[in-house]
Amino acid sequence: MSKITIPLGPQHPALKEPENFMLVLEGEQISGATVNLGYNHRGMEKAAENRTYIQNLYLIERVCGICSHSHTTTYITNVEELAKAETPRRALAIRTLFAELERVHSHLLWLGVAGYEMGFETLFMYTWRDREQVLDCLELLSGNRVHYSINTLGGVRRDVSAEQKAGVIKRIDYLIERTNYYIKLATEEPTVYARTSKVGMLPPDVAIERGAVGPTARASGIARDVRKDEPYLIYNELDFKLITHNTNDVFGRLVVRALELVESYKMIKEVLNNLPEGPIAVKVPMRIAPGECVNHYEAPRGEDIHYLKSNGTDKPERLKVRAPTLANLQSVAYMMEGGWLADVPLVIAAIDPCMSCTDRAVVWDPKKGKKQVYGWEELRKLSIEQYKRRGVDFSRL
Amino acid sequence: MESIIPLAYLLIFPGFLFLAVYGMFLQWVDRKLCAVMQNRMGPPWFQPFADFIKLLAKEVIVPDEADNRMFRLLPYFAMAAVMTALVSIPVTGPSALYSFQGDLVAVIYLLTIPTVTFFLAGWSSSSPYSTVGAMRVLTQLFAYEVPLMLSLIGPAILAGTWNISEIAAFFSAHPALIPAQLLGFVASLIALQGKLERMPFDIPHAKNEIVGGQFTEYTGRLLNFFLLAVDMELVVGAALVNAVFLGGSLGFAGWAGVGVFLGKTLFITFLLALLKVLMARIRIEQMINFCWKYLAPVALAQVAFDIFLKFKLG
Numbered sequence: 001m002s003k004i005t006i007p008l009g010p011q012h013p014a015l016k017e018p019e020n021f022m023l024v025l026e027g028e029q030i031s032g033a034t035v036n037l038g039y040n041h042r043g044m045e046k047a048a049e050n051r052t053y054i055q056n057l058y059l060i061e062r063v064c065g066i067c068s069h070s071h072t073t074t075y076i077t078n079v080e081e082l083a084k085a086e087t088p089r090r091a092l093a094i095r096t097l098f099a100e101l102e103r104v105h106s107h108l109l110w111l112g113v114a115g116y117e118m119g120f121e122t123l124f125m126y127t128w129r130d131r132e133q134v135l136d137c138l139e140l141l142s143g144n145r146v147h148y149s150i151n152t153l154g155g156v157r158r159d160v161s162a163e164q165k166a167g168v169i170k171r172i173d174y175l176i177e178r179t180n181y182y183i184k185l186a187t188e189e190p191t192v193y194a195r196t197s198k199v200g201m202l203p204p205d206v207a208i209e210r211g212a213v214g215p216t217a218r219a220s221g222i223a224r225d226v227r228k229d230e231p232y233l234i235y236n237e238l239d240f241k242l243i244t245h246n247t248n249d250v251f252g253r254l255v256v257r258a259l260e261l262v263e264s265y266k267m268i269k270e271v272l273n274n275l276p277e278g279p280i281a282v283k284v285p286m287r288i289a290p291g292e293c294v295n296h297y298e299a300p301r302g303e304d305i306h307y308l309k310s311n312g313t314d315k316p317e318r319l320k321v322r323a324p325t326l327a328n329l330q331s332v333a334y335m336m337e338g339g340w341l342a343d344v345p346l347v348i349a350a351i352d353p354c355m356s357c358t359d360r361a362v363v364w365d366p367k368k369g370k371k372q373v374y375g376w377e378e379l380r381k382l383s384i385e386q387y388k389r390r391g392v393d394f395s396r397l
Numbered sequence: 398m399e400s401i402i403p404l405a406y407l408l409i410f411p412g413f414l415f416l417a418v419y420g421m422f423l424q425w426v427d428r429k430l431c432a433v434m435q436n437r438m439g440p441p442w443f444q445p446f447a448d449f450i451k452l453l454a455k456e457v458i459v460p461d462e463a464d465n466r467m468f469r470l471l472p473y474f475a476m477a478a479v480m481t482a483l484v485s486i487p488v489t490g491p492s493a494l495y496s497f498q499g500d501l502v503a504v505i506y507l508l509t510i511p512t513v514t515f516f517l518a519g520w521s522s523s524s525p526y527s528t529v530g531a532m533r534v535l536t537q538l539f540a541y542e543v544p545l546m547l548s549l550i551g552p553a554i555l556a557g558t559w560n561i562s563e564i565a566a567f568f569s570a571h572p573a574l575i576p577a578q579l580l581g582f583v584a585s586l587i588a589l590q591g592k593l594e595r596m597p598f599d600i601p602h603a604k605n606e607i608v609g610g611q612f613t614e615y616t617g618r619l620l621n622f623f624l625l626a627v628d629m630e631l632v633v634g635a636a637l638v639n640a641v642f643l644g645g646s647l648g649f650a651g652w653a654g655v656g657v658f659l660g661k662t663l664f665i666t667f668l669l670a671l672l673k674v675l676m677a678r679i680r681i682e683q684m685i686n687f688c689w690k691y692l693a694p695v696a697l698a699q700v701a702f703d704i705f706l707k708f709k710l711g
Contacts (some may be wrong), residue, residue: 006525006607014605025529028681076451117605119596119678125435191677341529342680345605392525 037055214302
């Protein structure tokens, strides 16, 4: 059978964000796959250099819509370390609370997306309805559903009251009940099992070689979690299990995320019941002495790394963000090869990709050497040639 | 006057007009039921009609690479085949407009034509997504067609006739035998789900994988008539299953017959909607395995049981 090349993206119903996968098909099976990134580059790292540390909080929060708290917390830990600020314990506990609520919201969202990609729309509708509960929790605590803006230099912006605590615990109890139902459904429904088992295999050695992080790595049996390996915030005081699974497939990733939800509920309750007393923020100077700092953080999708360099002014010299999706994307091409076309959306979704976090790299062609300004005609010609190489001819349009 | 009645049968009731309107209505029922089961609001009752009118007004674009004449004619072929099939299926009365010995086989073949046009539509569009969709249409055809035919043969053997109207009359006369067809009924419903390309067998136009599948390049009016043909196929398929397994109109005629027909097709639509909501879409190779390993033997068991029953009853 002859080979066909199918472009999956940048615009495709299975993708929520622009990215491109070129799939070489032999019948229904994939014999080759390449990943192309860069459709979502927004120049955020450069923009961060022109803003003060406090203004950057609002910029960094918008790196990603879902792990907004992850990115600000990593950034702010760097700033506080450079400024040698002592963040109050209550503030750290509230940050942990938000981190876990965010994980719940992200994992429930993922469960729905996975259901949608395998054509199980009922699961999608159910989980997204229940996800509203955790969004309500976040709104109750911070006033916002997605960009909570809870972090500020030296602490958090809002305290947690007794009523808010009761409201959150009530909703978490409901979610625990629903999550147990989803775990039962995901592990016992035969079509879900048929679609996820032995799909997107990533053996542990390949996962290590390609630097997989987060639930993707943990589903390949690698016990890798920043919260355990190098505890930040107050994770060293919390009691939680590191969830791993050894099936190396999408089913494993589903189970890992579902069981992590249960752990997160436990942690949320623990933090709320043992909130330390004291102030929620300290003052941090506007200008920060020269220095550099790296911090990592277990975002819902995996390890998020921020590098920050200060130069004595009120603006950073350099900020570098390595989002978890960039680490996991290297594994996607491996997971797709030899699989079925029908599994591609699910395999891509299984790493929970977040392209707007990832597309921050500048790519240039070293062969060209010098800078060149292209006009419309030249750009059009270049893009036609580019697509011709990939097997699609747009020259007659 | 004599010639007007068959013409009215073909064009108005239960022919083209009724089929189109009722098909769109069933589409709405299906969507609304699924929505309610999935905790959603669902569309208002006029949504399928609004979609129909909207698509009629849209521009028709034929790809350069496609065969212009074939690309434009295929939707009408699909619709014509579905409507022709209805001629031999008893809808609201005990007998069809035109029934003959062997019309069961003819109807099965007429209902295969839309699937073949879907394949040709996808293939002639010559875009990667529609080519893959077209290959899936054909692969899927080989999976569900055999179980569907086998399951329809059972009642025919029991009734001792290949005439759909006579099969319906037989079951109307012996309603006690209807529950004995349960296995075949279930097998035929599942195979029908495959024929109508509905969840969990909507593999040829799985939107997460190959966008619109075989219909990716179709727009406007042409797409509209394909979708209408699928809606009509739902009615005709439900009517066929109803006539073969559930005794058709149960001997009623006139308004009572219409009522029985509507009630039963709504029930079958409910079952189809339930199947759609309960499952994830499966892969093409899983579908072939399922159809040949489980569905075809179940249908065969029904045939064997019917032969046994036939001898027992004399």
